[in-house]
Amino acid sequence: MSHLFIIIAILALALVGFRMGRGRALALVGGQARRLSSLPVYHGGYMLLCCGLPALAMVIIWLALEPAAVRWLVLSDLPDLTKPLSSDRQDLLYDKIRALASRGTGTAGADSFLAAGASHFQSLKQTSLVALAVASLMAATAGFWFAWRRIVPAFPARGAVESCIRIILIASSALAIFTTIGIVLSLLFETIRFFDKVPMADFLFGLKWSPQTALRADQVGSSSAFGAVPIFAGTLLISLIAMIVAVPIGLMSAIFLSEYASRNARAILKPMLEILAGVPTVVYGFFAALTVAPLVREMGGRMGLDVASESALAAGVVMGIMIIPFVSSLSDDVITAVPVTLREGSYGLGAMKSETILRVVLPAALPGIVGSILLAMSRAIGETMIVVMAAGLAANLTANPFAAVTTVTVQIVTLLVGDQEFDSAKTLAAFALGLVLFAITLVLNIVALMTVRKYREKYD
Amino acid sequence: MSLNALNMRTDTDPMATANIAAKIRAVGVDVHYHDKQALFQVDLTIPANTVTALIGPSGCGKSTFLRCLNRMNDIIDGCRISGALTLDGRDLYAPDIDVVALRARVGMVFQKPNPFPKSIYENVAFGPHIHGLADDRAALDHIVETSLRRAGLFDEVSDRLHDTATSLSGGQQQRLCIARAIAVEPEVILMDEPCSALDPIATAKVEELIDELRQRYTIVIVTHSMQQAARVSQRTAFFHLGEVVEDGETAQIFTDPRDERTQAYITGRIG
Incomplete structure (x- = not known):
């Protein structure tokens, strides 16, 4: 919810930037739009993009990296006895800590190091949110000032907006391609696990399809x-x-x-x-x-x-x-x-x-x-x-x-x-x-x- | 003046018509596209083994008239034709006329080169193939070669007959289209602004070709270029607003036009 507020704040700032950029461009030439190298709307657009894009990109990257960072910090702070655990056990432990943290105050009855981990988790989340808010709004403001200072009548805002649009388009097509790659990779990893259990040649060239898995060795119809x-x-x-x-x-x-x-x-x-x-x-x-x-x-x-x-x-x-x-x-x-x-x-x-x-x-x-x-x-x-x-x-x-x-x-x-x-x-x-x-x-x-x-x- | 011109025309026309052997004769041809009338009472005689140029400003009906001669207007919705059109004295629009056979006798070359998306050889062989003009491969080879030679293209393409026709230049494509039309051994070749999409050198080649083709074929050419009409044609008909204003010997039309509208057009005042 709070992340949504950050995004809304960034968008609002970008919109303000749009209006102010347009106004500034017009004001600089005394309202005679033809003396500008680009239309006022492009100056506004340039403000909008400079203000919004870096900040929103920062939010997205932050949200993508945050879970891994928090996990690492929480786990490294736990007592030494958890260090030698296998990664599966660590996953389990971390899930418990998160569950405990999301239950809110009710840490009573839990192990003390779990409770400590849960409160650490919560405080890290809080810090992260505040840090994100500060950092992204600072980025938006920085973008705002950067663009504001560049707006002069001769500034080719039209070309600058054009190249920003190009970046957005490239990002969109990259997203589609990465999704495909992601799907293929997830299929591939599961498939490799399958071929650990069943030889590839059996799968590709076998003439009998009867996918059973035996629960007991002596089960009827267990042959797969x-x-x-x-x-x-x-x-x-x-x-x-x-x-x-x-x-x-x-x-x-x-x-x-x-x-x-x-x-x-x-x-x-x-x-x-x-x-x-x-x-x-x-x-x-x-x-x-x-x-x-x-x-x-x-x-x-x-x-x-x-x-x-x-x-x-x-x-x-x-x-x-x-x-x-x-x-x-x-x-x-x-x-x-x-x-x-x-x-x-x-x-x-x-x-x-x-x-x-x-x-x-x-x-x-x-x-x-x-x-x-x-x-x-x-x-x-x-x-x-x-x-x-x-x-x-x-x-x-x-x-x-x-x-x-x-x-x-x-x-x-x-x-x-x-x-x-x-x-x-x-x-x-x-x-x-x-x-x-x-x-x-x-x-x-x-x-x-x-x-x-x-x-x-x-x-x- | 105008009345005088009309009188002169009616005086001299029967004489002119009688002197020449008519290949195609049009009498009182009207053409309507839906409610719009495109041609009004067109009378025109096209003699054999000559090049007849149809000139006139855009939208004057010269292409429409051309397309009546091989019934290409049949494939246009809402096109009605009345009046008499004859080829060697036979009514083109008689109910028993086989349109397909007619189009084999009256070939057509279009404004924009339109080779089929096939090889050069297949383009020329298309007509002979569908009409069964060749009994075997050797005969077909012969027809293709002769047609390409007559179109003056054979030497340029003899080593790549099986390349795609679209790889040729615009001028070569247009000569290929002429070869394709010749291959079905037509008697008349209709050309609808055949050089309008070509550069001057390609145009010169096609014009030269038209002059050679006159020996064997009757040619009717629509052109926007009066120089071209003067260069390639022996007879010229001037169309204006759907009517034939004047027709006759090319030299006479260009040096001594009888109608003042013709005079105005060839000197560039209308059009």
């Missing part, structure tokens, strides 16, 4: 197998079925929308198609499980095929329908963007409409179409809900679309749902699966980018 091939095969099978449904239908509806439909029809049909993308996947899930799967089973039965009630086909088809808009909407945009001069060139040579589309328009739009297909593909690979409901949990290694299969995402869900120990091979397997899935989509994206770049060189 972490061969990931069947579930990756399942993911591949379902994605393949989905793509077989989505790519032709999506592409053909895109061609219809962009080349054949009248302007009015397109204005109505395109949003309607895009509604498909807005239906919650769980709704698709029960549509697949309750409508499509029985239908597939019945039709298969009539043709004398043995179809499981939860089949890869049902899940794949519904997933394909779900991703049609990804293909059709994006492809429609890129097809529409193909210059009309290319079409006219083709018509002028006596080509029919379909010949023009097939031989001129589609090749020119290919990079965008490939992009839309790969986007749909990564959506299909990552899809969970439909598969959970319609394709089952059995990890069968099969290419038969009528059999029940399972996918990586479904297995991750089932591994992590429920009460689990967080260091068992079963739970850690989820991270390994996640990492491999991430690697696959990454490779897919890179391939997509390379394809697009290759064709762009050819078609531009």
Whole structure:
């Protein structure tokens, strides 16, 4: 709460700086804004940024470093008997001290060194807050004076604001990149722990998936197998079925929308198609499980095929329908963007409409179409809900679309749902699966980018 | 003056028309885009194996007229055409006319070079391919080479026929588009400001090419440049506000225009 006050104070100071900077710039030239090298608002903006940015950055860095510093100070102040403890025990001790401190005054009945630690913790927190308030407000004031002294009519405030904006933009994109790196690292560390328990070759090339962890050595069904091939095969099978449904239908509806439909029809049909993308996947899930799967089973039965009630086909088809808009909407945009001069060139040579589309328009739009297909593909690979409901949990290694299969995402869900120990091979397997899935989509994206770049060189 | 000019025109025109073998003849052509009328009662005769230049200020309807000749206006929504347009005496807008076959006979080169995003070879082979003009690969090779030679481009690109066409310079791209049009063996080539996106050297090359092509083809060229019209054409038609004000021998139009609007345009007073 008090941190919030500090931030509000900094922002208020920055706003005051903005008004004063603008006023000062105008006052210096006697109200004639044209004599300034930059508009008054840029002088104000410069004050705002100088005042606010360093102080806010200081608050953020302080808050990031504070816990570690406090922990170190508290632990180093404890009696010597705690020094030789293992790091796990130290964590526990520190958690106890923090719990004691947050309970407030009630330290009675606790060990004396814990109570001492708790009061030390509290006082450190207080000191830290005051120090932060003083330091950040001083930074804001310093920034204020720095900017104030620089405001003269000739000061190029516009350029200075421009470079500040650049810094903000760089920071924003860096944040996204660091988040990705953080996710990958957290997956990686858990995966390494998993490979301590299960050999990597068993995981990557094993053909049997049966993630159990025995509680007792002589337990029934305690044999576990972490061969990931069947579930990756399942993911591949379902994605393949989905793509077989989505790519032709999506592409053909895109061609219809962009080349054949009248302007009015397109204005109505395109949003309607895009509604498909807005239906919650769980709704698709029960549509697949309750409508499509029985239908597939019945039709298969009539043709004398043995179809499981939860089949890869049902899940794949519904997933394909779900991703049609990804293909059709994006492809429609890129097809529409193909210059009309290319079409006219083709018509002028006596080509029919379909010949023009097939031989001129589609090749020119290919990079965008490939992009839309790969986007749909990564959506299909990552899809969970439909598969959970319609394709089952059995990890069968099969290419038969009528059999029940399972996918990586479904297995991750089932591994992590429920009460689990967080260091068992079963739970850690989820991270390994996640990492491999991430690697696959990454490779897919890179391939997509390379394809697009290759064709762009050819078609531009 | 104006009445006098009109009289002179009606006096001399039938004579001029009778003297030349008409490849394309337009009589009373009106064109509407939705409610807006773009052409008013256009009468024009285009003789075979000549270059006919259509000149006039922007928006005067010369491109619209050009696009009627291979029915490119068909693909524009709300475009209505009435009047008589004939090619070798056959009505272009008769119900039994095959538009695709017509466009193979009347080729077109556009204002901006628009090579397909394919190789140079595939660009030229596109027309022959869709019309089945070549029985085998060797015949197709022959058509491609002949067309590129006639467009004066073969020597520049012979060692990179399979490179992408967009790697060529603007002038080369435009000559490629001409080669692409020639490859389907048209009788008429329509050119819609073919040099407006080109630099002077490329323009000179294309103009030279147009003059050579006259031997084999009937050429109709829309141009904004009166110098260009004077250089490349034998006949000129001046369009103004959707009407043909005057047409005739290029030399006569430029030295001795009968209508004062033509006079005003070529001396730079309107346009």
